[in-house]
Amino acid sequence: MREKLLDLMKNEGLKPSQLAETLGINPAGISHILAGRNKPGFDLLQKILRRFPRINPDWLLLDAPQMYREQIPGNPTQSQSAVPENEPTGGLFGQPATEPGRPGISPTSVTERPESPRTLTELLVGKKAGVSVTRIVLFYDDQTFESYTPEKTMK
Known part of the structure; x- marks a missing residue:
């Protein structure tokens, strides 16, 4: 799997820290995998396939010879920077994201404190x-x- 990550970084023009940032993981995780200290988990493999939809899952998981898919399933024109359909686009816990400087809580939605602390x-x-x-x-x-x-x- 180390070689697969190295091939991915080379072909996508990424450094280990950039790959970690792209996947939304701690850079130490990539470093440990590249050093052979850890093996990648299922979550990391999912993130790679979601972030790089052109990557052939058979190449990543089963050592198929072709690194990239010929066509992306579902949408042949989908770009790599597109947000996957099953990823939340809002804020934390699926709540809609608010603009900076605009609080998302209105005065009417604030609940009163319980009488006994x-x-x-x-x-x-x-x-x-x-x-x-x-x-x-x-x-x-x-x-x-x-x-x-x-x-x-x-x-």
């Missing part, structure tokens, strides 16, 4: 009886995270 742990535990939260992890877009462990409460 509750902790996040109490809110989450109330959703599922018999279980408790052991850890909360927040992931940030700069590839960092924070982990919170709730204090045990005596009942």
Whole structure:
């Protein structure tokens, strides 16, 4: 698979970091695959085939001799930069994207706070009886995270 990625980058004129950005993955993932440390997962293979629709899946997965398809299934004139039909085009969680500087929340859609303040742990535990939260992890877009462990409460 390492050779396949190298061939893809060569034919598409991409560096490893550019390929990672194009596929929307961490550059270290590509680096580890190229170094032989990791093998690509199913998600990566899907992203390659979605981003580069001309790539022959048989070449990528089954070592067929032809790297590119003769025709792209469904739409022979589809370009590589087109957004795949099954990819969301809106914002996070399928919500429509808003323009910068224009908040997407109107004053009428804001809900009031509950009368009695509750902790996040109490809110989450109330959703599922018999279980408790052991850890909360927040992931940030700069590839960092924070982990919170709730204090045990005596009942």
